Amino acid sequence: MKIIARVLIILSAALLVVGATMAFASSASSGSGGIGPGRDGFERRPPAGAAEGSRPPGFLPGGAFGRGEGRGDHEGGRGMPAAFELLKNLVIIAVIIAISTLISRLTDGLRPQRR
Amino acid sequence: MKPEHRTYIRARSNLLIDVATFIAFLIATAPRLSGIGIHEWLGIAFAAAIIVHLLLHWQWIVALSKTMLRKARASSRLGYLLNLALFIDVTLLTFTGLMISEVALPLFGLRLPRGFLWRGLHSTTSNIAVLLIGLHLALHWQWVLKTTARIFGLVRPTAKPRQEVSQ
Ligand code: HEM
Numbered sequence A: 001m002k003i004i005a006r007v008l009i010i011l012s013a014a015l016l017v018v019g020a021t022m023a024f025a026s027s028a029s030s031g032s033g034g035i036g037p038g039r040d041g042f043e044r045r046p047p048a049g050a051a052e053g054s055r056p057p058g059f060l061p062g063g064a065f066g067r068g069e070g071r072g073d074h075e076g077g078r079g080m081p082a083a084f085e086l087l088k089n090l091v092i093i094a095v096i097i098a099i100s101t102l103i104s105r106l107t108d109g110l111r112p113q114r115r
Numbered sequence B: 001m002k003p004e005h006r007t008y009i010r011a012r013s014n015l016l017i018d019v020a021t022f023i024a025f026l027i028a029t030a031p032r033l034s035g036i037g038i039h040e041w042l043g044i045a046f047a048a049a050i051i052v053h054l055l056l057h058w059q060w061i062v063a064l065s066k067t068m069l070r071k072a073r074a075s076s077r078l079g080y081l082l083n084l085a086l087f088i089d090v091t092l093l094t095f096t097g098l099m100i101s102e103v104a105l106p107l108f109g110l111r112l113p114r115g116f117l118w119r120g121l122h123s124t125t126s127n128i129a130v131l132l133i134g135l136h137l138a139l140h141w142q143w144v145l146k147t148t149a150r151i152f153g154l155v156r157p158t159a160k161p162r163q164e165v166s167q
Helices: A002-030 A080-110 B003-028 B036-056 B058-067 B074-099 B116-139 B141-151
Strands: none
Touching: A002 B036, A002 B074, A002 B116, A080 B003, A080 B116, A080 B141, B003 B036, B003 B116, B003 B141, B036 B058, B036 B074, B058 B074, B074 B116, B116 B141
16 A cells, blocks of 8 residues: 555656646747647647758657668667667766766765774 | 565665666667667666666655755765656656657557657657766665675675665
């Protein structure tokens, strides 16, 4: 029972975040005409034949990653670039941990020792 | 069962869940590697794992929420704010993922219009999550190292039993 109540609290907090985002998305879009986010975040489509420049990078029409069905397809297959994405994120996280550990060691060393 | 042993078992299962959650996250950050179907289900599983993670650390959340504005240490306050930002980010990441879903939601007969805003937001929140999860891990790195050392028996048995460092 306690667990269900806690899960409901977590889901309500998540719903609050989603509600605020939806409200923000629709209020931000209410003033903009033409191409741009429409109500509830659904973008008004550019007219047929319009320039492709307004899309976020990596997203093309017609399917995931803009290539057919997009199942693992990127720059010619499942090879390097896809694995590189994962590795890049792992390295970023490792660097953040290393820098934070170094900073905390340095600041601990500077702190006066307690007797 | 001795209290220290219970604490050990709890810490071990916490670590295993956290490692699995982290691996799921990492694979989800590379959808081109996994393919879109696996990406979506892994993302949904990740969101469920976050709920479990929060339930496991409920005492910490409640304790700090109560003392947040009063007597918490600066580092705890920073950790609290970081975790709050991470919760908001992961919520948006999952929500925007569902909004652009091409496999999971259509399976239930739900097809939403393609939202370009949600796609951009999905990508941005994913990048922010990489940074925030890095900071979250850094904040609890000592606990990760200690628990890993205990699991693999790298801590000498003669050492004094330690007070469990809760996450
Ligand atoms: C751990 C959680 C998640 C992470 C880290 C994540 C990350 C990403 C990333 C980095 C991309 C590529 C964006 C780009 O190319 O710019 C992506 C695309 C995508 N994600 Fe997620 N995602 C997560 C959860 C989800 C969930 C829960 C769903 C849906 C149920 C989902 C559905 C999609 C779809 C459909 C795309 C392809 C969009 C397109 O190219 O058309 N994601 N995600």
